[in-house]
Amino acid sequence: MAERILDVKNLKIDFHTYAGDVKAIRDVSFHLDKGETLAIVGESGSGKSVTTKSLMGLLANNAEVTGGSIMFHDQDILKKSEKEMQNIRGKDIAMIFQDPMTSLDPTMRIGQQIAEPLIKHKHVDKKKAWSQALDLLKLVGITDAEERIKNYPHQFSGGQRQRIVIAIALVCYPEILIADEPTTALDVTIQAQILELMKELQEKIETSIIFITHDLGVVAGMADRVAVMYAGQIVEYGTVDEIFFNPQHPYTWGLLNSMPTLSSTKLEAIPGTPPDLLDPPKGDPFVARNPYAMKIDAEQRPPFFKVSETHYAATWLLHPNAPKVTPPDEIIRRRQTFKDIMAHKAI
C-alpha cells in the first residue's frame, strides 16, 4: 500500500465576522498518498481554498479551527507554532496560486525569488542558490534561462510567470504541492501546457499534488483521485474513473451535467445557489437544489455510504431503504462507459 503522507480528519473551521460565524469547513476528512494527485473540485465558496490554506497554516486572522486534525506524517500541523510552520512551508509543503500576474514580487529579480526558499530552508549561500534556481528555471521550460534569470516579472508572459511560480514552489523538492486553481487565469492552450508541465515535474520530483479547481474538465487528465466539495463538506470522493463515470451524489451529477463533453447536447447549470454558511442547513446542504431530495435530506446529514473500497458518497439515495431514482441521461451514459471500463480492467 502507498505511503500515506497527509491525513485530514474531521476538520472544522469557522470565520468570525461581524455578521456572525461563517462555518466554512464543516467536518472535512481526506488523505493524500505519496506520489498521487488528489483533485478537490466544487463551486466557488465551497471551501477549497480555506482547506488548503489550513494545510499551510496560512488561515486569515479571523479564522478558528474548531475541531479535527491534519496529520502530516506523524505530526499534527494544527498543533505547530508559527515558527515551526515557517520551516514546513515552502520546504515540505509548497503552494502555487491562481493568478500568476500578481503572484510574483514586481520589484525583485525572478532568480532571487526562486532562490529565496533555498536560502531560507537549505541554508545555501546566494551563489549556490542562484545556480540551483537556474536549474529549476530550465526545468520548467524557460528558454534562455541564463539571461532570463536576471529579469523582473513584468518581462514575462502569464504562462511563463506561472512556470516561474512553479519553479519557486518546487525548488526545495516539497513532498506536497498544493495548486489552487493554477490555470484558471490562463488561456486554454497555455493551461494545457502548464498542466502537462506539472505532471512531468511530479514524476521527476516525486511530489504529491493537491489540485484545486472548479473545472471538472481539467481534472480528468490530472488527478488519480477526486474529492467533491459542497458548502464546506466533502460530499463524494473516489478515483477519477469512479467520480467521472459512476458518480452517486446528485451534486456530482449536476457538476458533470454542467460540463461540456463531446456527446452532450446541452449544458445544464445547477439551479439555485449554495446555502448561507452563517447558518448552514442541518441536513444535506444540497437539499434545496436537489431535484431528488427526500424528506430525510432536510432533517439529517447523510453519512458516507461505501460504493467501493475507494469510493464513498454522502447521500441518502445510497441508503438501502431509499427509492431507486433515475439519474440524468448524461449520467446514465457515463455509467455505461464505467461498465466498459470495469469490464476492460477485469480482463
Next chain:
Amino acid sequence: MRKYLLKRVFYMILTLFLVATITFFLMKLMPGTPYSNQQKMTAQQIQIMNEQYGLNKPMWMQYLIYLGGMLHGDLGVSFQFSNQPVSYLIASRIGASAQLGIQAMIFGVVLGIVIGSIAAVNKNTWIDTLCTILSIIGKSVPNFVLAVLLQFYIALKLGWFPIADWGGFSYTVLPTIALGVGPLAETARFIRTGMVDVLNSDYIELAKAKGMSRYGIVWHHALRNSLIPLVTLIGPYTVALMTGSMVIENIFSIPGIGEQFVKSILTNDYPTIMGVTMLFSAGLVAVILLTDIIYGIIDPRIRLSGSGD
C-alpha cells in the same frame, strides 16, 4: 536613455528661464524701494544710487543685463548685505541650510518609514492607532509652533540642547526635529497605507507560502514595494523643507539662506531675492529629475520603459 536625459535637461533650463523672467517682473511690482531711509535722501542722492545700481535704466534693459549676468554665473551685488556679491552671500549661507534640510529629510523620512511599517504590520491594533494619532498631530501642528515648544521645554526647561544659534551638531537637533516632523508624519501615513495594500497582495501570500518570517517579508518584499508611492512625495517635501526652513531658521537664528531670503524680501534687495529664488527653483527642478531617477531604481517596470524612450 541619453536622448531622454537631454530632453529633460532642456526642459529644466526652459523652466528656470521662465522662473527667472516671472520673478524679475513680479519683483519689480513689489511696493517700495531698496533704500531703507528714503525719506531722508535727496532726489539727487536717489538718482546717483539708482544709477550706481542700474535702476534708472529701462525695465527691459535691466532684465537683459540680469539675464546676461546670470548666464555667466553672476547674480549681481546685494543691496543690503554690505554690497557683497549675491553668489558669495549664498555660498556662505547654503551650508547651514543644506545641512538642516538634509538632516530633517533623513530624520523625517527614515523614522516615518519605520513608524509607518510598524503601524501597517500591526494593522487595527492599539499600536496602529497610536501611530495614526501621532502622525495626525505631527501633520497638523505647524512647525513654528513645534519649534517654540521645543525651545521652551527641551532647551530652556530641560537644557538638553541650545535654544538657538549655530555651532556644533547639538545646535541642529531641535531645528531638525521641528523641520522634520511634517515629513515624518506624512511619510508614516503614506507608508502605512501603501504597506497595508502591499501586505494584502498575492506576492506577499506567496512569500508566506515560501516560509519566510514576518520581518523577512516586510524587509525583502513589502518595504520596497511600499516605497514606490513615497517617491512622489520627495518633490513636495523639498518645497516644504525650503519654505519651512525660512521660518525655522529665523526662530533658531540660524545663518541660512531662508533667513536671508526673508530679510531680502523685507528690504527689496532685488538681486538677493532673484538669486535665492533661482537657487530654490534650480533645486526643485533637480529634485524632480532626481525623483524620476529614483523611481526607476526602485521600480524595475519604470526603469525599462524609460530606457526604451
